[in-house]
Amino acid sequence: MNFSKKNHDFHKRNRKFMSKNQIFKVATVLFIGLSIVGCKDAKNKTEASEAEEVTKTTGEVVVYKADTDGSTLAWKGAKLTGTHNGTIKMSEGSFSVQDGKLVGGNFIVDMNSITVLDIEDAEKNGNLTGHLKSEDFFDVENHGNSAFAITGVEEKDGKTFVKGNLTIKNIKKNIEFPAVITVSDTDVSLKSEPFTIDRTEWDIKYKSGKFADLAKDKLIEDNIELQVEVKATK
Missing domain, CATH: 1.20.5 (Single alpha-helices involved in coiled-coils or other helix-helix interfaces)
Structure with missing residues (x-):
């Protein structure tokens, strides 16, 4: 052998x-x-800061009412094994315009309307949607609405930036994001670039690496990507 x-x-x-x-x-x-x-x-990561006082505008202000059907708030979340995305509906809102410039705005978002767009299976989609509405995330039973109030609009680095107080789960923080704003005699439109917020700033800590000792494939990214598009008319 x-x-x-x-x-x-x-x-x-x-x-x-x-x-x-x-x-x-x-x-x-x-x-x-x-x-x-x-x-x-993270795209256009915004650093949450203390809420700011909404400036009261003197003089004549024109109010444009938001078209809630034509306005969208898109979200995207991530973990090591993939991402999920969806939308949330605006229930009401308005822009304030003075001398042809946007000077303010207030908006209410219906957190019960949150949807998941990337999961086709009805049962799995329902499970994730229900989890997002639970106490682990947005706790919609106790905090059915979120809100955004514009505190300033300014030009810098060749872009327009919108500042405002974002309220989620009754926690109010000031954020800033780049956006394209168009104002006419009859319409106002605002479309942001994608930007990210740190969900833990609004007490959404579920499977965050800051608060849980978990394997990397079990962690959920703290950054949530958002993109806002609001259309309004007189």
Whole structure:
């Protein structure tokens, strides 16, 4: 019996197995690394600060009522294994315009209207939607509405930035985001760029790495990406 040949073949197969195994491990590490970078690549991250007083405008102000059907608030959340996205409806709102410029605005968002758009299976979609409405996240039974009140509009770095008090779960923080604003005699439109907020600033701490000692694939990213589009008419 040729033990030398068999031993040679065994080591050859073993080297191939180890080579494939090493490639798999490297690929896995790279995938996880890229996923983590992707989750943390926050767009226009806004730093929440103390709520500011809404400036009272003197003089003549024109009020434009928000078209709630034509306005949207889109959201996107992430974890290591993927993302979810959806929308939330605005229940009421208005812009204040003076001398052709946007000077204020107040909006109410119906948190009971939150939807998930990326899950087609009805049962799984319902499970996630229900979880988002629970105490782990937005606690809509006790906090059915969120709100946003504009505290300022300013130009900087060639862009228009909107500042305002965002209230979620009865916690009010001031945020800022870039947006394109159009004002005419009959209409006002505001469309933000995608921007992110840190959900933990509004006491949404479920599976946050700041408060839980969990494996990375169990954590949910603190940043929530939002994009707002509001249309209003006189």
